[in-house]
Amino acid sequence: MNGEHAWKPFRETVDAPMERARAWKEQTGGKVIGHLLPDVPEEIIHAAGALPTAVEGAGTQGTQAQAHIPGYTCSHAMGAIEQGMRHDLDILDGMIIPYVCDTTRNLFHIWNHCFPNKSNEFLRLPKRLDYPGAAEYLKAEFSRLADSLCNITGRPRDDEDLAASIALYDRSRAALRNAYRKQREQPAVWTSERVQTLFKSAAKAPREDHLRWMEALPWDEQSQDAMQRVPIYVRGKVWDPPGILDLFDKIGLLVVEDEMTTGYRGVATDAGSDGDPIDVLVRRHLSLTPYTGYHQQPDKLVSGFLERVQGSGAQGVIFLNPKFCEAAGFDTPDFQKALENAGIPSLVLESSSRGVSLEQIRVRVEAFREMIAEDLP
Amino acid sequence: MQPIQALKHLKTITAQYFSSAHMAKRNNKAIVYLNVFTPVELFYALDMVPVYPENHAAIIGARKMSQEVSPAAENLGYSMDLCSYPRCDIGSFVMRLSPTWGLPKPDLLVGSNGQCGTITKWFEVLSRMYEVPMVLIDVPHSGNGERDPAAERYVRSQLEDLVGVAEGISGNSLDQDKFKETIRISQEASRLWTRMLELGTADPAPMTVFDQFVAMFPIVSQRGTQEAVDFYSELVNELEERVANKVGALDNERYRLFWDNLPIWPELRPLSSFLGERGAGLVASIYTWAWSRLGVGEDDPFADWTEQYLYTFNFHMSKRIDMYVELAKRYNLHGFLYHSNRSCKYISQDIPEVRAAVTERTGIPGVILEADHNDPRLYTVASLERQIDSFLDLLAQKR
Ligand code: SF4
Ligand code: SF4
Numbered sequence: 183m184n185g186e187h188a189w190k191p192f193r194e195t196v197d198a199p200m201e202r203a204r205a206w207k208e209q210t211g212g213k214v215i216g217h218l219l220p221d222v223p224e225e226i227i228h229a230a231g232a233l234p235t236a237v238e239g240a241g242t243q244g245t246q247a248q249a250h251i252p253g254y255t256c257s258h259a260m261g262a263i264e265q266g267m268r269h270d271l272d273i274l275d276g277m278i279i280p281y282v283c284d285t286t287r288n289l290f291h292i293w294n295h296c297f298p299n300k301s302n303e304f305l306r307l308p309k310r311l312d313y314p315g316a317a318e319y320l321k322a323e324f325s326r327l328a329d330s331l332c333n334i335t336g337r338p339r340d341d342e343d344l345a346a347s348i349a350l351y352d353r354s355r356a357a358l359r360n361a362y363r364k365q366r367e368q369p370a371v372w373t374s375e376r377v378q379t380l381f382k383s384a385a386k387a388p389r390e391d392h393l394r395w396m397e398a399l400p401w402d403e404q405s406q407d408a409m410q411r412v413p414i415y416v417r418g419k420v421w422d423p424p425g426i427l428d429l430f431d432k433i434g435l436l437v438v439e440d441e442m443t444t445g446y447r448g449v450a451t452d453a454g455s456d457g458d459p460i461d462v463l464v465r466r467h468l469s470l471t472p473y474t475g476y477h478q479q480p481d482k483l484v485s486g487f488l489e490r491v492q493g494s495g496a497q498g499v500i501f502l503n504p505k506f507c508e509a510a511g512f513d514t515p516d517f518q519k520a521l522e523n524a525g526i527p528s529l530v531l532e533s534s535s536r537g538v539s540l541e542q543i544r545v546r547v548e549a550f551r552e553m554i555a556e557d558l559p
Numbered sequence: 560m561q562p563i564q565a566l567k568h569l570k571t572i573t574a575q576y577f578s579s580a581h582m583a584k585r586n587n588k589a590i591v592y593l594n595v596f597t598p599v600e601l602f603y604a605l606d607m608v609p610v611y612p613e614n615h616a617a618i619i620g621a622r623k624m625s626q627e628v629s630p631a632a633e634n635l636g637y638s639m640d641l642c643s644y645p646r647c648d649i650g651s652f653v654m655r656l657s658p659t660w661g662l663p664k665p666d667l668l669v670g671s672n673g674q675c676g677t678i679t680k681w682f683e684v685l686s687r688m689y690e691v692p693m694v695l696i697d698v699p700h701s702g703n704g705e706r707d708p709a710a711e712r713y714v715r716s717q718l719e720d721l722v723g724v725a726e727g728i729s730g731n732s733l734d735q736d737k738f739k740e741t742i743r744i745s746q747e748a749s750r751l752w753t754r755m756l757e758l759g760t761a762d763p764a765p766m767t768v769f770d771q772f773v774a775m776f777p778i779v780s781q782r783g784t785q786e787a788v789d790f791y792s793e794l795v796n797e798l799e800e801r802v803a804n805k806v807g808a809l810d811n812e813r814y815r816l817f818w819d820n821l822p823i824w825p826e827l828r829p830l831s832s833f834l835g836e837r838g839a840g841l842v843a844s845i846y847t848w849a850w851s852r853l854g855v856g857e858d859d860p861f862a863d864w865t866e867q868y869l870y871t872f873n874f875h876m877s878k879r880i881d882m883y884v885e886l887a888k889r890y891n892l893h894g895f896l897y898h899s900n901r902s903c904k905y906i907s908q909d910i911p912e913v914r915a916a917v918t919e920r921t922g923i924p925g926v927i928l929e930a931d932h933n934d935p936r937l938y939t940v941a942s943l944e945r946q947i948d949s950f951l952d953l954l955a956q957k958r
Contacts, residue, residue, distance in 0.1 A: 249911060250911055250912060251908055251909075251911065252899055252901075252907060252908055252910070252911070252929075254640065254901045254904065254907075255904065255908055281699065281700070283676045284675050284676045284677070284904050284905035284908070285904055285908065287700070287875075287905075288876070288904070288905070288908035288909045289908075290702055291702075291875055291876035291877070291909055291912070292876070292908070292909055292912055294702075295876070295912050295916075296912075303702075304701070304702035306699035306700070306701060306702075306707075306710065307699070308697055308699060308713070309672060309676075309679065309695065309697045309699075310695050310697035310717070313697070313717065315712070315713050315716045315717065316697070316713070318709070318712070318713070319699070319709050319710065319712070319713035321709075322708075322709030323699075323709065326709075475676060477672075477679050477683065477695045477697070479686075479692075479693070480682075480683035480684075480686040480687050480693055481686070481687055481690075483683065484687065505640060506640050506904070508641055508642060508676060508677045508680060508904065509676060509679075509680055511637065511638050511640065511641045511680075512637065512641060512645070512677070512680035512681060512683070512684055513680065513683075514636060515635050515636035515637060515684075516684065516687055518636060530636070532638075
């Protein structure tokens with residue numbers, strides 16, 4: 183496989199993820215388990231013999247969800263309900279909703295009311311990341327999830343299965359990290375949009391297939407890049423509005439690092455194989471870049487962010503803040519202030535497909551690029 | 560409508576509380592900022608002064624100052640989509656404009672996310688602003704309130720560790736006798752508060768929820784002090800007398816209604832008169848109920864706090880529905896007013912489902928009022944009144 187052809191299975195998965203899940207289900211007779219972002223350990227779902235498939239609500243248009251959840255809800259949660267109401271998620275046998283904020287907490291209950299026939303799980307993630315007891319608690323919670331999933335699939339719980347799933351996901355993360363590196367080195371071929379298609383599809387396709395497809399990518403293809411690209415760092419949840427990465431590519435912004443749950447953050451850290459597989463997953467979780475809903479000592483949250491930005495070599499930062507997200511909304515002003523003090527320009531974009539057009543965003547992003555480009559040597 | 564005499568003391572109680580909070584530093588007392596589901600008794604026993612930023616923000620709202628101060632927070636980048644309490648609090652700090660002469664600078668911040676996630680982020684901002692440490696009590700509620708031994712250990716250990724932190728900041732070590740005494744006083748205040756709420760079941764109700772909102776200050780800020788106990792004793796006595804003499808809060812109580820969610824602080828008076836004139840009495844509310852049952856035992860207060868934070872105050876949707884169905888019976892309710900509070904996603908997002916389920920189970924209708932608890936720029940009173948009027952018409956037809 184080479185050229186456009188090699189990218190095809192990834193695009194197909196992203197365009198019709200539930201079709202991919204249906205095909206897998208027909209073939210294997212296994213269960214398909216949806217999970218909302220962020221940080222549901224896919225390895226545990228995989229080890230239980232099910233297909234994990236990430237549900238991204240952002241970018242979903244519609245009017246049916248409004249009868250169940252008010253309009254002042256982030257599009258991530260609202261979109262998940264909308265997809266459920268219009269039967270896009272019928273293939274799911276279960277859904278795992280992580281407790282990362284008040285919205286996902288409420289969403290779990292609303293979801294359960296709307297879709298009582300699915301096996302729904304509420305994953306209670308600890309928020310106090312730097313408290314020693316969080317690890318012990320999370321271990322119990324991940325074990326509870328593993329038991330619950332094995333109950334759904336009927337497969338007995340087995341540490342070796344889990345260790346094998348972790349190894350598979352680590353291999354996949356390594357491949358995705360390579361792709362991300364390529365994005366920096368060969369941005370004309372490995373465009374942000376393409377690379378993110380790899381990331382997005384990884385969370386939806388059977389991971390073994392995905393890894394195989396990735397091996398067939400044109401890793402050695404070289405191409406001259408005529409464009410002068412400005413390196414940026416992005417903080418946010420998911421790439422919303424749809425088309426935002428294509429916009430970055432076209433106007434010459436190069437994402438060198440990001441904290442998106444569907445982006446680099448998700449692959450930056452491997453789990454490893456050192457010890458009990460649940461412990462390994464707990465360690466990985468606690469070393470991830472803190473999601474906005476989590477807590478650390480408040481000055482460390484800001485200084486840690488600044489260090490990551492400075493370490494990335496980015497010339498500017500874009501915040502893709504989901505509208506109505508309290509956590510991101512309260513984090514951003516101090517994060518921006520720290521950047522300003524360090525002489526790093528930043529731009530806040532409210533990401534919500536409701537009411538904001540890509541054209542409006544384009545104007546602001548172009549102006550931002552011009553401003554940073556002026557400062558470049 | 561005869562005003563409740565005991566409520567007249569509130570002005571003095573509030574003024575005294577804030578002036579002694581402002582004097583704390585001079586009296587060598589450390590100040591701790593808290594929210595509701597935190598062990599206030601511990602801090603009183605350590606001679607610290609607890610301060611509640613939410614309370615400050617509510618007073619800003621009730622005094623109609625939100626529109627003045629909140630834009631200052633918005634100018635810093637805190638969007639109008641965020642909870643208006645922190646916006647008002649931060650804006651007031653920036654503008655140095657406050658009905659309570661501001662809040663004294665804290666030495667420690669202790670917040671619990673058993674209430675909402677916003678508190679965590681708000682306190683993080685305050686911690687950076689004042690450059691003081693923050694402790695989060697992380698309460699991972701289980702979905703439908705199932706017991707979770709790992710979560711119990713996690714919450715309890717955080718509470719136990721808090722003692723050392725607070726001792727360090729206050730410079731005092733915890734005196735067990737004083738601790739027990741504070742717990743006893745706090746328990747008594749909590750018992751009286753709950754009694755006050757229960758008196759609302761009388762026909763006619765001796766007090767409206769509007770007055771309960773006004774009476775909240777001591778149970779929020781002063782649980783664990785004799786002032787709170789004295790105030791609620793007098794209030795409960797007066798209400799019991801009213802019940803015995805069948806004196807109602809309204810001259811003509813035609814409808815008994817439930818208020819869901821926080822009050823709309825800037826509109827307490829207009830909404831109270833509007834409903835009162837129509838014989839519609841608010842007799843119960845989830846918000847005031849949330850402050851009941853906060854007392855703990857002396858034997859193992861850490862176990863009791865853990866139990867409360869993880870289970871008692873896990874107001875998940877099915878629990879809320881069960882609770883409303885039960886309250887509908889106990890308070891003989893005719894209707895539910897659901898305040899869909901744009902600020903408080905935590906307690907508002909499941910309202911459509913709650914309303915549908917409660918009406919299905921009880922046959923009692925409810926209306927959803929879109930507003931905000933502290934920011935008058937996000938609703939209009941005229942539209943709220945229109946909605947309430949048509950709801951009351953519906954209730955009249957049902958009769
Ligand atoms: S943290 Fe923010 S974006 Fe994520 S689900 Fe909660 S409200 Fe939505
Ligand atoms: S109003 Fe709601 S969101 Fe705001 S601080 Fe209170 S509980 Fe939290």
